Amino acid sequence: MSDQLYNVAIIGRGPAGLQAAIHSGSKKAKVIVFGKPRNSGLYKARVANFCCSEDVITGKEMLEAGRKQAESFGAVFLEEDIIEAKSENNRFILVTESGGAFTFETLILAMGVARKKLQVKGEKEFVGRGVSYCVDCDATFFKGMDVAVVGNESAAAAGALALLLYARTVYLVCRKPMISDLLHERLKRSEVRILQDTWVKEIVGANEVEGLMLTNDESLKVSGVFIELGAKGAMELAANLGVVFDAETFSFIETNKKQETNIPGLYAAGDITGQPWQIAKAVGEGCTAGIEAAEYARKLADSERSRG
Amino acid sequence: MGQGVLDVDDSSFESEILKADKPVLVDFWAPWCGPCKAIAPVMNQLEETYGDSIIFARCNVDHSPNTPTKYSIRAIPTIILFQDGKVVDQVVGAVPKSHLEELLKKIL
Numbered sequence: 001m002s003d004q005l006y007n008v009a010i011i012g013r014g015p016a017g018l019q020a021a022i023h024s025g026s027k028k029a030k031v032i033v034f035g036k037p038r039n040s041g042l043y044k045a046r047v048a049n050f051c052c053s054e055d056v057i058t059g060k061e062m063l064e065a066g067r068k069q070a071e072s073f074g075a076v077f078l079e080e081d082i083i084e085a086k087s088e089n090n091r092f093i094l095v096t097e098s099g100g101a102f103t104f105e106t107l108i109l110a111m112g113v114a115r116k117k118l119q120v121k122g123e124k125e126f127v128g129r130g131v132s133y134c135v136d137c138d139a140t141f142f143k144g145m146d147v148a149v150v151g152n153e154s155a156a157a158a159g160a161l162a163l164l165l166y167a168r169t170v171y172l173v174c175r176k177p178m179i180s181d182l183l184h185e186r187l188k189r190s191e192v193r194i195l196q197d198t199w200v201k202e203i204v205g206a207n208e209v210e211g212l213m214l215t216n217d218e219s220l221k222v223s224g225v226f227i228e229l230g231a232k233g234a235m236e237l238a239a240n241l242g243v244v245f246d247a248e249t250f251s252f253i254e255t256n257k258k259q260e261t262n263i264p265g266l267y268a269a270g271d272i273t274g275q276p277w278q279i280a281k282a283v284g285e286g287c288t289a290g291i292e293a294a295e296y297a298r299k300l301a302d303s304e305r306s307r308g
Numbered sequence: 309m310g311q312g313v314l315d316v317d318d319s320s321f322e323s324e325i326l327k328a329d330k331p332v333l334v335d336f337w338a339p340w341c342g343p344c345k346a347i348a349p350v351m352n353q354l355e356e357t358y359g360d361s362i363i364f365a366r367c368n369v370d371h372s373p374n375t376p377t378k379y380s381i382r383a384i385p386t387i388i389l390f391q392d393g394k395v396v397d398q399v400v401g402a403v404p405k406s407h408l409e410e411l412l413k414k415i416l
Contacts, residue, residue: 127400245402
């Protein structure tokens with residue numbers, strides 16, 4: 001392995017990410033796992049159909065046990081979401097919600113699938129007419145306008161801060177911010193107007209978005225609403241790296257049997273590669289991805305060393 | 309197989325798209341947009357299949373501010389199907405290939 005602080009990055013700490021961390025760690029790679037346990041689909045689940053675990057533990061306990069196990073193999077855990085992923089000179093660079101940047105030889109995407117739709121009246125009707133799911137893509141169309149960002153987590157908070165460069169007024173509509181302390185501090189010091197303990201009831205307008213009705217019965221006049229629920233997912237992070245999605249639904253990342261994506265050094269495992277959404281599949285793919293990624297990092301370091 | 313996906317901008321939009329003798333599918337995109345990158349290979353694949361009867365084009369909104377405004381584009385990727393200078397239909401966001409093929413069936 002190289003002298004880098006870490007070789008293998010894993011985004012997502014559900015069963016796929018944890019199993020990948022265990023196997024990469026056991027291959028002596030230096031592993032760091034990003035993400036928050038509550039964002040795993042397993043967190044609130046009761047495990048019923050996973051081999052050899054009948055009625056033994058809850059999903060939450062399983063995630064905690066997996067973390068301890070992975071730590072015993074040397075993996076390091078950072079409870080932060082990733083808000084940006086890019087690649088440069090055979091390395092992956094990840095930026096955390098608190099603003100830290102890390103460089104890796106290889107990256108395993110295991111952040112699962114999350115609900116990204118708000119499911120309120122007006123949302124579907126106004127997609128592309130003021131409703132957006134991508135601050136990075138669409139901020140430029142709202143120069144000088146008033147906009148709202150909806151969400152409680154890192155994608156919404158980081159999105160609201162990014163929009164300050166374009167929009168006149170930026171509102172953050174959230175029940176409660178669930179973000180790192182550093183990001184929370186940045187948000188509070190910024191000009192983002194935080195509307196807390198409320199949520200969107202309806203998106204209103206004639207031909208395009210004109211405002212929001214909130215659950216506290218207040219209304220908000222905005223021309224744009226950015227729906228940024230949870231942490232950034234596959235489309236937000238991985239599409240930028242150039243990964244190929246499945247042709248049928250365009251929601252999942254295509255991998256081969258080694259869990260390789262079309263990008264060298266980039267692996268995907270678990271729900272993010274498609275159904276069935278089961279622990280058994282996630283840990284199987286995580287195991288393969290972990291072993292393959294550690295091997296990739298070792299070979300990359302060896303070839304760079306031999307070239308001097 | 310046609311000519312590949314054609315790059316158009318504010319100055320060429322009228323001649324290449326609105327006055328084209330065939331229907332045109334235009335992908336409005338930008339280099340900073342992840343979902344746009346995801347859909348680019350799909351446009352290439354469709355062009356290989358349908359390039360004889362339909363023109364496939366893409367417009368970088370970063371370089372062409374006027375055309376997106378004219379078509380009220382507020383999100384990318386937005387993909388618009390034109391025929392005889394008029395909008396037949398449009399889709400917003402990175403959608404599967406089959407979804408775009410459905411769109412093309414409206415004029416094939």
